[in-house]
Amino acid sequence: MSNQNNFLQQTHLLLEQKTYDKNDVSLLREVLQFHEQQYYELDSPLISDRQYDQLFTALLQIEKQYPDIITPDSPTQRVGKNASPLFTTEQHLVPMLSLQNTYNEGDLLDWNKRIADALDTPYTFVIEPKYDGASISLVYENNQLKRALTRGNGIAGDQITANALQVYGIPQEVDFLSHHLTQVELRGEVLMSKKSFEQNNADFLAENKSAFVNARNAASGTLRMKDSREVKKRNLTAFVYHLSYYQLQNEQQQFTCEKHHQCLDLLQQLGFQIAEKTHVKVVSSIAEVIAYCKAFEAQRNNLDYDIDGMVIKINELKAQEQLGMTSHHPRWAVAYKFQSYRAETILEKIEYQVGRTGVISPVAKVKPTRIGGVTVSSISVFNENNIQEKDLRIGDTILIERAGDVIPNILHALPEKRNGSEQIIHFPTQCPSCQMPLMKNADEAHWRCNNVVCEAQMVERMIYFCSKDAMDIQFLGESKIKLFFQLGFIKNISDLYQLPFDRISNLDGFGEKTITNLQQALQASKNKPAHFLLLGLGIPFVGKTTAQTLCNAITNLNDLKTMSIESLQQLEDVGPKVAHSIQHFFSHQHHLLLLTQLQQQGLNFTTTKNNNNIDGTLSGKSFLFTGTLQNRKRSDAEQLVKNLGAQISPSVSSKLDYLIVGQDAGSKLEKAKKIGTVNILNESQFEELLHQKNA
Numbered sequence: 001m002s003n004q005n006n007f008l009q010q011t012h013l014l015l016e017q018k019t020y021d022k023n024d025v026s027l028l029r030e031v032l033q034f035h036e037q038q039y040y041e042l043d044s045p046l047i048s049d050r051q052y053d054q055l056f057t058a059l060l061q062i063e064k065q066y067p068d069i070i071t072p073d074s075p076t077q078r079v080g081k082n083a084s085p086l087f088t089t090e091q092h093l094v095p096m097l098s099l100q101n102t103y104n105e106g107d108l109l110d111w112n113k114r115i116a117d118a119l120d121t122p123y124t125f126v127i128e129p130k131y132d133g134a135s136i137s138l139v140y141e142n143n144q145l146k147r148a149l150t151r152g153n154g155i156a157g158d159q160i161t162a163n164a165l166q167v168y169g170i171p172q173e174v175d176f177l178s179h180h181l182t183q184v185e186l187r188g189e190v191l192m193s194k195k196s197f198e199q200n201n202a203d204f205l206a207e208n209k210s211a212f213v214n215a216r217n218a219a220s221g222t223l224r225m226k227d228s229r230e231v232k233k234r235n236l237t238a239f240v241y242h243l244s245y246y247q248l249q250n251e252q253q254q255f256t257c258e259k260h261h262q263c264l265d266l267l268q269q270l271g272f273q274i275a276e277k278t279h280v281k282v283v284s285s286i287a288e289v290i291a292y293c294k295a296f297e298a299q300r301n302n303l304d305y306d307i308d309g310m311v312i313k314i315n316e317l318k319a320q321e322q323l324g325m326t327s328h329h330p331r332w333a334v335a336y337k338f339q340s341y342r343a344e345t346i347l348e349k350i351e352y353q354v355g356r357t358g359v360i361s362p363v364a365k366v367k368p369t370r371i372g373g374v375t376v377s378s379i380s381v382f383n384e385n386n387i388q389e390k391d392l393r394i395g396d397t398i399l400i401e402r403a404g405d406v407i408p409n410i411l412h413a414l415p416e417k418r419n420g421s422e423q424i425i426h427f428p429t430q431c432p433s434c435q436m437p438l439m440k441n442a443d444e445a446h447w448r449c450n451n452v453v454c455e456a457q458m459v460e461r462m463i464y465f466c467s468k469d470a471m472d473i474q475f476l477g478e479s480k481i482k483l484f485f486q487l488g489f490i491k492n493i494s495d496l497y498q499l500p501f502d503r504i505s506n507l508d509g510f511g512e513k514t515i516t517n518l519q520q521a522l523q524a525s526k527n528k529p530a531h532f533l534l535l536g537l538g539i540p541f542v543g544k545t546t547a548q549t550l551c552n553a554i555t556n557l558n559d560l561k562t563m564s565i566e567s568l569q570q571l572e573d574v575g576p577k578v579a580h581s582i583q584h585f586f587s588h589q590h591h592l593l594l595l596t597q598l599q600q601q602g603l604n605f606t607t608t609k610n611n612n613n614i615d616g617t618l619s620g621k622s623f624l625f626t627g628t629l630q631n632r633k634r635s636d637a638e639q640l641v642k643n644l645g646a647q648i649s650p651s652v653s654s655k656l657d658y659l660i661v662g663q664d665a666g667s668k669l670e671k672a673k674k675i676g677t678v679n680i681l682n683e684s685q686f687e688e689l690l691h692q693k694n695a
């Protein structure tokens with residue numbers, strides 16, 4: 001079971017949770033970041049927009065309640081993830097925001113109410129298809145396409161101009177100057193039609209290459225190809241749907257459009273492809289919006305390209321400006337998402353996979369069925385409760401769904417289709433790998449194998465240790481680890497550093513170059529900062545943020561062996577569950593031996609503070625700011641202390657020297673008081689300290 005499955009497991013637990021509190025924040029952030037990476041970077045989303053929205057809204061609400069836990073890199077503070085390293089990255093003229101999603105009539109009525117409350121002028125709506133492709137921004141200067149960018153992280157994207165010029169509907173030269181426009185930025189969506197998708201996949205299969213899963217991934221992947229001649233062959237097409245920026249030749253001139261639909265007409269006149277006239281509708285009431293969205297949903301399959309909903313925009317450009325935007329989406333537009341695809345199939349059997357922390361994940365094997373353009377044969381069922389709640393039996397006809405292009409989900413069984421031959425599912429009582437009895441904690445939904453030397457777990461732990469998130473050991477992926485394990489070369493993590501290269505060099509596909517790469521990657525990993533090693537050990541409930549927090553509080557990983565539950569719980573984000581898990585891990589002989597071996601093999605156990613090497617009057621001191629400062633912006637205050645050699649600590653711990661407290665400080669202040677060793681200064685005491693240290 002891969003890292004991906006672990007994230008899915010966590011995702012599922014969070015989705016089931018329904019109510020959330022402060023303790024969930026770091027997990028919510030990590031899980032959201034993982035899914036953003038799947039969506040934006042890997043073109044391979046694993047959950048539906050609706051599920052993503054549930055978690056995103058949960059995080060947003062907790063952060064609203066406790067503003068001082070907001071971090072600049074929280075998913076609520078930015079759009080999407082980083083751009084690909086293959087291309088140069090450039091900034092969009094105007095940030096490329098997401099759209100707020102709605103799923104039903106009620107959501108649309110709420111949105112309209114917010115608009116009506118905010119505007120004092122009458123307004124109308126434009127409804128367009130929501131294309132399910134890859135978004136793109138185009139900048140034209142003096143009639144020439146200057147550059148095309150992918151969305152990237154919303155602020156900056158990959159520069160893919162050469163590829164964009166191979167897309168139907170993106171002209172190189174456009175007579176904007178005839179409308180006195182010297183520079184414009186446009187938004188649009190690049191698509192692969194269903195017909196081209198079929199054709200391209202047939203070509204790939206004929207050439208023994210793997211096919212794309214769906215047209216959206218195909219479009220997005222094609223746009224990021226290195227060779228634009230290849231892009232041309234794949235027949236992409238683009239629809240343009242928004243003018244995000246324009247500059248006029250001089251101040252006397254005026255832009256000719258007052259409404260969004262006039263902009264669309266203008267863009268079409270100038271040679272762009274915009275939504276077909278029969279698909280775009282201007283209406284004046286929300287009731288008409290709802291009726292049109294529903295009618296369009298009924299005929300979504302008749303189009304030759306994928307759409308996953310409708311976009312509703314306020315037509316009047318002045319009203320758009322007045323409504324403005326949040327950091328995440330414009331207030332003047334909203335997406336109405338269609339229902340997911342559903343299909344019936346037969347549940348043939350359940351397989352049980354063992355994860356790195358011993359969690360047993362049931363996976364349903366179903367009769368291969370096509371749904372929303374892909375064939376599904378395997379569906380995760382996550383835990384025993386899920387099997388019971390859905391009353392699944394082997395041989396059952398079941399209803400499955402796939403929202404957009406995400407992984408499928410079993411909705412429920414169809415008991416009316418039973419013929420009596422179906423068999424009740426008995427969850428195993430023993431680990432399918434090591435046969436040890438399975439256990440279940442009172443507060444957990446899943447069964448675990450608690451045998452730390454269970455072979456299935458050990459393999460999964462090695463895979464996780466080498467993964468990109470943890471030690472990032474390139475050239476040592478899942479298949480190689482499984483192969484080396486089967487051949488008896490490795491049993492646990494420390495064996496990775498003693499691979500028998502003389503024997504490996506006799507294997508097929510392991511030439512001199514591969515072996516050197518592998519050796520160098522392993523050697524390089526020994527110097528990685530200690531928090532990656534800690535993360536790589538795979539302690540249950542210790543994710544990226546917690547590993548970092550722990551390392552900020554210690555000087556050597558061995559310190560964790562003796563830390564009490566109480567002192568662990570003093571740390572930000574460490575609740576009783578996490579503290580017990582850490583202590584349990586470090587009390588086990590097997591893990592203690594592993595630590596000794598890793599240290600002997602030269603891995604880095606020493607934690608480094610993020611010191612900025614400035615030798616100033618506050619060198620070696622750590623600061624954290626909480627609440628709202630009156631005299632300075634928080635970022636300015638942070639820079640000031642950094643300039644004096646101090647560092648900014650990410651959380652309150654016993655290692656923190658100063659907590660500077662502004663107005664409405666919350667939990668950080670409480671925590672610092674509890675620890676007792678942190679210097680807590682109000683704003684004027686802080687100014688006094690600065691004065692002394694500057695002097």
Ligand code: IVH
Pocket residue numbers: 097098099128129130131132134135136187188189241242311330333335
């Ligand atoms: S308007 C500032 N119109 O959906 C508002 N977006 O899920 C710009 N999308 O980021 C967006 N069809 O990539 C707009 N007709 C349409 C669209 C559309 C597809 C995409 C766009 C957006 C994403 C949000």
